[in-house]
Amino acid sequence: MDAQENDLSNEAAALADILKWSANLPAWQRDALRRLCGQSKLETADITALVAICKGADAGSPLDANHVRDPAASHAVVSLGALHGLSHVNALAPGERLSFGKSGLTVIYGDNGAGKSGYARVLKQLCRARSPKGDAILPNIYAAGSGTPAASIDFFIGAQKRSASWTQGSPPDAMLSAVSVFDSRTANVHVENTNDLAYTPLPLRILAGLAQACQDVKAKLAAEVKAFQEQTPAVLSKPECKPETIVGKLISGLSGKTKPETIEKLAGLAAEEETRLQTLNTDLASDPARTVRQLQGQETRIKSAIEQLERLIAAATDESRAALRGAHTQLATARSAAAAASANLFADEPLPDIGSDVWKALWEAARDYSRASAYPDRPFPVTKIGTHCVLCQQPLSEEASKRLSSFETFVQDESKRREEEAATAYAEKLDEISAHAISMKDLMVIVATIRDDVGQEEAASALRREILQLAWRLRAILRTHGLAVLPDLPPPGAISLDPLRTALSGIATRIEGLQSEASSPQRAALVAERDGLADRKWLGVVKSDVLAQIDRLKVIEAVEKASKDTATTKITTQSSRIAQALVTNRLRGRFAIEVDKLGVAGLAIELQQAKTTAGVPFFQVRLINKPSEPVGKVLSEGEHRCVALAAFLAELSTIDAQSAIVFDDPVSSLDHLHRDRVAARLAEAGQTRQVIVFTHDMAFLLLLDEACRATKDREATPVAYRLISRGTENAGYCHQDPPANVMPLDKVIDGMKTHLGNVKIHHERGDQAKWLREVTSFQDQLRTTWERAVEEIVGPVIRRLSRKVDTTGLIKLTVLTDVDCTAMREAFGRCSALLHSQPGEINPRLPAPSVIEAEIDALEKWIADIRSRQEKAA
Numbered sequence: 001m002d003a004q005e006n007d008l009s010n011e012a013a014a015l016a017d018i019l020k021w022s023a024n025l026p027a028w029q030r031d032a033l034r035r036l037c038g039q040s041k042l043e044t045a046d047i048t049a050l051v052a053i054c055k056g057a058d059a060g061s062p063l064d065a066n067h068v069r070d071p072a073a074s075h076a077v078v079s080l081g082a083l084h085g086l087s088h089v090n091a092l093a094p095g096e097r098l099s100f101g102k103s104g105l106t107v108i109y110g111d112n113g114a115g116k117s118g119y120a121r122v123l124k125q126l127c128r129a130r131s132p133k134g135d136a137i138l139p140n141i142y143a144a145g146s147g148t149p150a151a152s153i154d155f156f157i158g159a160q161k162r163s164a165s166w167t168q169g170s171p172p173d174a175m176l177s178a179v180s181v182f183d184s185r186t187a188n189v190h191v192e193n194t195n196d197l198a199y200t201p202l203p204l205r206i207l208a209g210l211a212q213a214c215q216d217v218k219a220k221l222a223a224e225v226k227a228f229q230e231q232t233p234a235v236l237s238k239p240e241c242k243p244e245t246i247v248g249k250l251i252s253g254l255s256g257k258t259k260p261e262t263i264e265k266l267a268g269l270a271a272e273e274e275t276r277l278q279t280l281n282t283d284l285a286s287d288p289a290r291t292v293r294q295l296q297g298q299e300t301r302i303k304s305a306i307e308q309l310e311r312l313i314a315a316a317t318d319e320s321r322a323a324l325r326g327a328h329t330q331l332a333t334a335r336s337a338a339a340a341a342s343a344n345l346f347a348d349e350p351l352p353d354i355g356s357d358v359w360k361a362l363w364e365a366a367r368d369y370s371r372a373s374a375y376p377d378r379p380f381p382v383t384k385i386g387t388h389c390v391l392c393q394q395p396l397s398e399e400a401s402k403r404l405s406s407f408e409t410f411v412q413d414e415s416k417r418r419e420e421e422a423a424t425a426y427a428e429k430l431d432e433i434s435a436h437a438i439s440m441k442d443l444m445v446i447v448a449t450i451r452d453d454v455g456q457e458e459a460a461s462a463l464r465r466e467i468l469q470l471a472w473r474l475r476a477i478l479r480t481h482g483l484a485v486l487p488d489l490p491p492p493g494a495i496s497l498d499p500l501r502t503a504l505s506g507i508a509t510r511i512e513g514l515q516s517e518a519s520s521p522q523r524a525a526l527v528a529e530r531d532g533l534a535d536r537k538w539l540g541v542v543k544s545d546v547l548a549q550i551d552r553l554k555v556i557e558a559v560e561k562a563s564k565d566t567a568t569t570k571i572t573t574q575s576s577r578i579a580q581a582l583v584t585n586r587l588r589g590r591f592a593i594e595v596d597k598l599g600v601a602g603l604a605i606e607l608q609q610a611k612t613t614a615g616v617p618f619f620q621v622r623l624i625n626k627p628s629e630p631v632g633k634v635l636s637e638g639e640h641r642c643v644a645l646a647a648f649l650a651e652l653s654t655i656d657a658q659s660a661i662v663f664d665d666p667v668s669s670l671d672h673l674h675r676d677r678v679a680a681r682l683a684e685a686g687q688t689r690q691v692i693v694f695t696h697d698m699a700f701l702l703l704l705d706e707a708c709r710a711t712k713d714r715e716a717t718p719v720a721y722r723l724i725s726r727g728t729e730n731a732g733y734c735h736q737d738p739p740a741n742v743m744p745l746d747k748v749i750d751g752m753k754t755h756l757g758n759v760k761i762h763h764e765r766g767d768q769a770k771w772l773r774e775v776t777s778f779q780d781q782l783r784t785t786w787e788r789a790v791e792e793i794v795g796p797v798i799r800r801l802s803r804k805v806d807t808t809g810l811i812k813l814t815v816l817t818d819v820d821c822t823a824m825r826e827a828f829g830r831c832s833a834l835l836h837s838q839p840g841e842i843n844p845r846l847p848a849p850s851v852i853e854a855e856i857d858a859l860e861k862w863i864a865d866i867r868s869r870q871e872k873a874a
Contacts, residue, residue, distance in 0.1 A: 010582075010651075010655045011201060011202055011203060011582070011651060011655075012068075012177070012178075012655070014201070014203035014578050014581065014582055015037070015068035015202070015203055015206075016068060017203075017578065018033065018063075018068070018203055018206065018207070018574070018578070019063055019064070019065060019067075019068050021570075021574050022062070022063050025570070026054065026565040027053055027054075027059060027060045027062065028050045028051075028053035028054040028060060028217065028565065029210060029213070029214075029565070030060065030062035030063050031049075031050060031053050031060035031061055031062060031063075032046075032050050032209070032210055032213045033062075033063040033067075033206060033210060034061055034062060034063040034064075034067050035050075036205075036206045036209040036210060036213075037063065037067040037068055037206060038067065040185075040205075041209060042209060042212075042213055042216070047213065047216045047217060047220060048220075050213060050217050051217055051220045051221065051224075054217055054221070054562045054563075054565055054566070055221075055558065055559060055562045056558075056562070065174070066171035066174070067171075068177075075657055076157050076158065076175065076178060076657055076659070077157070077158055077178075077657050077658055077659050077689075078155060078156065078157055078175055078176065078178040078179055078657075078659040078660060079100075079102065079103075079155065079156045079179075079659065079660045079689075079690040080100045080123075080153065080154075080155050080156075080179065080660050080662075080690065080692065081099065081100065081102075081153075081154035081155050081156060081161065082097055082098060082099040082100065082153070082154045083097070083098045083100075083119060083122060083123070083151060083152075083153050084096070084097040084098070084151070084152055084153075084154070085150070085151055085152035085165070086118075086119075086122065086149075086150070086151045086732075087147065087149070087150050087151075088139040088146060088147040088148060088149045088150065089118050089121075089122060089137055089139070089149045089150075089151065089732075090115065090117075090118040090121075090137065090138060090139075090731070090732075091115065091118075091729075091730055091731050091732070092115050092118045092119070092730065092731060092732030093115075093727065093730035093731065093732050093733055096732055096733060096734045097734060098119050098722060098724070098734045099722070099734075099736075100660075100690065100692055100720070100722075101690070101718060101719070101720030102690070103686075103690060103718050104686040104687075104690070104691070104708070104717045104718025104719055104720070105682065105683065105686040105691045105692075105693060105704060105708055105717060105718070105719045105720070106690070106691070106692045106693070106719075106720045106721075106722065107693050107695065107701055107704050107705075107719060107720070107721050107722070107738075108692065108693065108694050108695070108721075108722045108723075108724060109695060109696070109698070109701050109721065109722070109723055109724070109738070109739050110694075110696055110723070110724035110725070111696055111725075111726075112696055113726055113731065114696075114724045114725050114726045114731055114732070115724050115725075115726060115730075115731030115732030115733070116694055116696060116724045116732075117664075117694075118137070118731070118732055119694070119724070119732065120662075120664045120694045121137050122137065122149075122151050122166075123179075123181060123662055123692075124181050124183070124664070125137065125166070125168065125172065126151070126153055126164075126166055126172045126173075126176050126179075127172075127176050127177065127179040127180070127181050127662065137149040137168055148167055148168055148169065149167070149168040150165070150166060150167045150168065151165075151166050152164070152165045152166070153166065153176070155173075155175075155176065155179075157175055162175070164176070178657065178659040178660075179659055179660045179661070179662060180648070180652060180659070180660075180661045180662070181661075181662045181663075181664065182645065182648050182661065182662070182663045182664065182666060183664050184641050184644050184645075184666070189621060189640075189643050189644040189646075189647045200619065201578075201582045201583065201651065203578050203582065204575055204578060204579055204582065207571055207574060207575040207578070208575070210571055211568050211571045211572075211575075214566040214567070214568050214571070215566070215568075217566050218563055218566035221559050221560075221562060221563040221566070222563070224559050225556050225559050225560060225563075228552045228555055228556050228559075229556065231552060232549060232552070233542075233545050233549075235542050235545055236251070236254075236542065236545055236546065236549055239251050239538075240538055241535040241538055241539070242531045242534075242535060244531075245528075245531050245532050245535045246266065246532060246535075246536075247266055247532070247535035247536055247538070247539050248535060250262065250263075250266065251539075251546070254546070254549060254550065254553065255550075255553050255557070256550060256551075256553040256554035256555075256556070256557040256558075258550050258553075260547055260550060263539070263543060263546050263547060263550075264543075266536055266539055267536065267539040267540040267543040267546075268536065268537065268539070268540030268543070269533060269536055269537050269540065273533055273536075274537070275455045276529075276533065277530065277533040277534060277537060278455060279455070279510070280526055280529060280530035280533065281530060281534075282294070283510060283513075283526065284523075284526060284527060284530055292511050295507050295510055295511050296511065298449075298453040298507055299504060299507050299508070299511075301445075301449050301453060302449060302453060302454070302500050302503055302504055302507070303504065305445075305446045305449050305450070305500060306497055306500050306501070306504075308438060308442065308446065309438075309446070309467065309495055309497060309500075310497075311435075311436040312436055312437070312438050312467065312470050312471065312474065312495075313470065313492070313495060314436065315433045315436030315437070315474050315477075316436075316470045316471075316473045316474040316477065316492050317492060318492075320433055320477065321477045321481060321486075321489075323429060324429050324430065324433055324477065324478075324481045325481045325482070325486070327422075327425050327426040327429040327430070328426055328481055328482045330422045330425065330426070331419070331422040331423050331425070331426040333422070335419050335422070335423075362391070366380075366381075366391050367380045367381075370382060374388070375387070381404040383396060383401035383404050384396070384401070385397075385398060385401060389404070430478070433474070433477070433478065434478060436474065437471060437474050437475065437478075438467060438471050443464065443467055443468070443471070446463070446467065447460045447461075447463065447464045447467075448460075450463055450499065450500065450503075453503070454499060454500065454503040456499050456503075459499040463495065463496075463499075466493050466494070466495045466496075467495065469490075469492075469493045470492060470493060470495065473489055473490065473492055476489055477489070579609075583607065583609070583619055586653075587607075587650055587651070587653070588606060588607050590649075590650040590653040591605075591606070591607055591646055591647060591650040592604070592605065592606055593650075594645075594646035594647075594649045594650050594681075595642070595643060595646045597646075597677070597680075597681050597684075598642040598643075598645060598646055598674065598677050598678065598681060599642075599674065599677045600635065600639045600642045600643060600646070604623065604624040604625065605621055605622065605623060605624065605631065605643065606621075606622060606624050607619045607620070607621060607622075608620055608622045608627065610622075621643055631643075638674045639674065641666075641667075641674075642674055642677070642678070645666060645678065645681075649681070649685070658688050658689035659689065659690075660689060660690035660691070660692060661685065661689065661690075661691055661692070662692045662693075662694075663682065663691070663692070663693045663694065664694050665694060665695055665696065665697070666678060666682070666693065666695075667695070667697060667700050675697075675699065675700050675703050676703050676707070676804060678700075679700065679703035679704045679706070679707040680707045682704065682707070683704065683707035683708045683717045683719075684714075684717075686708065686717040686718070686719070687714065687715075687717055698739070698741060701721075701739070701741075701742060702741070702742060702799065704719070705719065705742050706799060721737070721738025721739070721742060721743075722734060722735065722736065722738075723735040723737060723738060723739050740784070741788075745785065745788060745789060745792060745863060748781075748785055748788075749785065749856060749859065749860050749863075752778065752781055752782075752785075752856050753853075753856060756778070756849060756852060756853060756856070759771075759774045760849035762774060763846070763848060763849055768846065771846055772835075772846060775834060775835060775846055775847060775852070776835065778834070778852050779831055779832070779834045779835060782831040782852075782855055782856070782859065783828065783831050783832065785859060786824065786827065786828050786831065786859060789824075789859065789862065789863050790824065792863070793813075793816065793866055793870075794813065795809075796808075796809025796810075796812040796813070796870070797809045797810055797812075797813060811873050811874065812870040812873050812874060814873060815866065815869035815870055815872075815873050816866070820862070820865075820866060823858075823862055824862065827855065827858050827859065827862070830855060831855060834847050834851075834852075834855075
């Protein structure tokens with residue numbers, strides 16, 4: 001590194017050093033530096049973009065030589081020639097040319113809305129003002145077609161003329177960075193904390209902005225990490241899995257590097273594993289003895305189901321059907337025999353159907369009544385003459401007694417006994433077979449036992465179909481066995497009882513295993529097996545959450561890795577190095593001189609290093625005698641701006657070359673107590689370099705005009721005036737002539753003479769309308785010029801809009817006489833009466849050109865005469 005590279009005592013060199021230093025910074029920090037070179041601070045949108053670059057979502061645009069001042073420019077004298085060829089710049093008229101004086105001051109005046117700020121914005125872009133982004137140029141929103149703002153500029157490097165074209169978004173000529181632009185909004189002096197004024201040179205401000213960006217980006221990244229962490233579902237933040245299982249260890253060590261296929265492999269259970277888990281859950285749900293009792297209950301239910309099904313199988317066979325039909329046939333035969341006997345025995349009885357079932361029911365009721373109530377102590381039937389019939393309640397006759405005896409004999413007869421035996425046998429067989437039928441309730445219990453206790457859902461479904469088929473067959477047997485011709489029935493289906501018998505065997509084995517000691521290795525193995533299966537089942541339920549969490553963890557790890565690029569160690573080292581080089585005793589001394597020149601309350605102020613934030617040193621503006629007192633409480637707003645201007649001029653003193661400086665409304669908020677000091681300082685600067693001042697403050701313009709005049713201490717500062725005005729549709733029309741208020745009286749008078757010579761033809765041709773307009777204009781100009789002439793005469797003592805009274809010029813007022821005053825008042829009155837009508841005149845005659853010419857000559861002679869006498873008096 002050569003001597004020039006080691007010299008960081010001026011802003012351009014420091015910025016170039018930052019550019020070289022930034023080459024090894026992360027991409028987002030290089031992009032942040034680029035932004036900070038074009039704006040005073042980073043906005044929320046900037047931080048959001050930088051976060052994206054830090055995370056690798058965007059490559060960014062790094063700082064390069066186009067974004068910093070060219071160090072070579074700080075060693076060359078660069079001045080501006082003219083700004084022209086502007087297009088799509090606000091509402092500025094195309095084709096205008098704004099030229100600048102080659103030396104001294106160029107004061108560019110424009111009322112609000114005249115377009116002055118549009119030209120100033122272009123210069124801020126071309127000359128790399130500290131915050132060109134804040135003055136981004138917009139095209140004319142009312143124009144039919146809008147394009148990209150562009151301009152051309154003529155400038156000089158020493159005596160060599162150069163021209164350059166510029167389009168917004170493209171870098172301007174690097175040598176133009178030698179031209180400094182002052183804008184109090186981006187000055188290096190700013191209010192901090194409790195009315196403290198802090199001084200931060202641009203290179204240090206950029207580094208401070210980078211350090212703050214590191215904190216902001218880190219905070220954004222931390223917020224992102226927190227947001228992702230808060231998205232972790234509760235099922236994973238407090239997982240149900242056991243820490244010692246494979247799944248538990250996997251979940252506890254979950255990271256962005258966890259392979260999704262590992263999760264897929266472990267998640268969920270196969271059907272046999274699910275059955276095994278249910279078995280283990282049942283076995284280990286409580287103490288072994290209780291589980292054994294539960295298993296024994298299952299065993300009983302399964303055995304009962306087997307017995308029911310075996311009976312159903314036996315009852316629904318063809319053999320069972322044949323046995324039931326045989327019993328029914330025997331009953332029918334016995335009943336026929338008894339009926340025949342009854343028909344023969346009671347053929348002569350008066351009533352029919354003696355011996356029928358209805359009759360037998362009646363007879364059995366009569367027997368019960370007789371034995372229980374009527375004649376409990378006598379054998380049935382009671383046939384003694386004179387007793388009463390238990391059926392008709394009439395006294396018994398001999399014939400009735402014989403009839404009762406015959407009825408009882410019939411009932412006790414052998415054929416009837418055989419009928420009853422056959423009926424009993426049939427009923428028993430029917431009850432036996434019917435009892436083997438299975439109800440729907442029993443069917444549901446059996447199916448549930450197979451499905452839930454045995455754990456075989458498919459077998460339960462198949463067995464249900466088989467049971468229903470057999471149950472239907474059995475119902476058919478019960479309903480059709482008494483028919484004369486038996487209908488064909490489908491063959492009985494086979495019911496497989498093997499699953500139930502296998503389940504019984506498994507239950508027995510489980511009971512045997514559970515009856516061992518609870519703390520045995522066998523039980524521990526069962527617990528471990530159960531937990532492993534349960535956790536795998538749980539993982540199957542939350543698999544999507546786990547896979548999503550892996551994705552979140554990948555993002556979190558990437559963000560945390562990116563956050564490592566927000567360290568400020570390198571920034572601390574670089575800023576300390578630049579601070580030591582920039583804020584030197586030379587700069588401190590020059591700052592104090594500039595503050596004194598600008599007359600900031602007559603107080604002694606200096607720069608002191610006050611603090612270091614994120615490795616970036618800050619310098620406070622302090623009162624020398626009261627360093628603990630916040631300067632912001634002492635200084636007014638105008639004084640505050642003066643301090644900022646002092647810092648700006650002090651910084652320029654560190655650059656040997658005297659390139660042009662541009663001031664954009666340097667006194668827009670200054671109080672009147674400081675305008676003259678600022679004007680004097682700018683006039684002084686114009687002695688050694690080109691100074692361009694944009695202003696809309698007429699009072700300040702007059703003060704500049706006065707400050708540029710020659711004094712006893714120095715020669716006059718060359719001053720050129722430019723006027724910017726607004727038209728009907730466009731603004732920014734440029735005029736070489738200064739505003740009328742500052743145009744020299746001689747030039748004003750010459751202008752009136754020339755104009756009169758051009759327009760008097762309207763009078764000669766008799767065009768009264770046009771001549772009336774001209775006379776009206778001359779009337780106004782003459783009155784205004786007489787007022788300015790009076791102002792000039794008293795100017796050696798006091799000037800309009802100035803608070804200064806120059807007592808040394810009082811002698812020049814002694815040359816005035818009564819004749820001077822009378823001549824002025826008479827001429828002023830004549831000017832006022834040029835268009836006034838006389839009494840009785842409806843259409844007064846307009847003055848001839850010779851009358852106006854005489855009034856101009858009178859004004860010119862009055863001024864020349866008094867000037868001559870005042871010069872002699874001085």
